[in-house]
Amino acid sequence: MQRTALAPYARLPGEHHDRHVLTSTVDAFGAAHWLLTERAPELVGDVRPFDALVVSVHPHGNVELTELSAVRARWPRLDRLPDGGFVVAAARARRYEDADQVQVFDEFGNESTSFSIGDAVEHMLVDETGHIWAGHFDENPAGIRRWSARGQLRWMADHAGDAGWIMDCYALNVSGAVAWACPYTDFPLLEIRLDRPDRPDRAMKVRTNTVRGAKAVAVHGGRVAFYGGYGDERDRLAYGELTETSVDPTEVALLTLPDGTTPGRRRVVGRGSRIYVQAEPFTAWDVFDLSG
Known part of the structure; x- marks a missing residue:
């Protein structure tokens, strides 16, 4: 099988490697961001609010530090807002914590609001408009x-029409x-465009797809790449061509780290033509770019 190596993208500066990486994103x-604490938080019992440091590495290499006060999320998700603030969301929302599940911090690291987006958050991504x-x-x-x-x-996805029930994104x-998006159980490729707010029923196009279990997707022009899968296909990179109603498979490769090894435990983020991959110990992001 052809091997495709990720390209190095962003590195957590070495002076922060002694801290615990709670989560990270692009x-x-x-820009790449790491949410760091002095030590790993206790995951048993109630989580007491704690202070955290966000280390941001921008595409041109400059580094920015933001201290967040009184973070409450266990198993957090992180992303940045266009105004320079941050969103921290708890992946799991217990009923009595609903109002605090999502914390929005301003550019100075102070909480400005909190709310709930519901339990069982697998992905949390902020778009260019701050949604x-x-x-x-x-x-x-x-x-x-x-x-x-x-x-x-x-x-919300109940406007999905032909996509059926989205059990797991x-x-x-x-x-x-x-x-x-590529959801379980039939793994269709969903294309969601919200530039027609007056017609939410037309927001989504559904394409049938034979690739099962992918954890990330990249799209460029009429091409698509799915990363991941079940069992031995964990590191699979499956390519396809888009038609009006389906994804037609073309070729399959093995996606590796820049040194040729497979990632093992990793995080993934999909942004347009790019799939970012962060392997344990979670101090570096590498990238696959379908447009390249």
């Missing part, structure tokens, strides 16, 4: 939803005014 504008996309796993039947940064629900890619 935002809509290409928050949540892709849920199978303990929340909401599937995919889009929220304002103040907590107003703007779109395996892959989510948010870039510009478009989101792409």
Whole structure:
């Protein structure tokens, strides 16, 4: 099988390697962010609010530090807002914590608002307009939803029509005014365009797809690439061509780290033509770019 190596993208500066990486992401504008604490938080019992440091590495290499006060999320998701603030969301929302599940911090690291986007958050991505996309796993039947940064629900997947029931959002890619998703159980490729707010029933195009279990997707022009799968296909990179109604498979490769090894435990983020991959110990992001 052909091997495709990821390209190095962003590195956590060495002076921060002694801290614990709670989570990390790459935002809509290409900056990489790490949410760090002095030590790993206790995961048993109630989580006491704690201070955290966000280390941001921008595409041109400059580094920015933001201290966040009184973070409450266990198993957090992180992304940056266009105004320089941050969103931290708890992947799991216990009933009595609903109002605090999502914390929005201003550019100085102070909490400005909090709200709930629902339990079982697999993906949380902010788009260029500052809207928050949540892709849920199978303990929340909401599937995919889009929220304002103040907590107003703007779109939900019950407008999905031919997509059927979205039981588990395996892959989510948010870039510009478009989101792409690949949900369980039939793994169709969903193209969501919200530039027609007067016609939410026309927001989504559904394409049948034979690739199962992908954890990330990249799209460029008429081409698509799916990353991941079940069992031995964990590191699979499956390419396809888009038609009006389907994804036609073309070729399959093995996606590796820049040194040729496979990633093992990893995080993934899909943004347009790019799939970012972060392997344990989660101090570096590498990238695959379908447009390249």
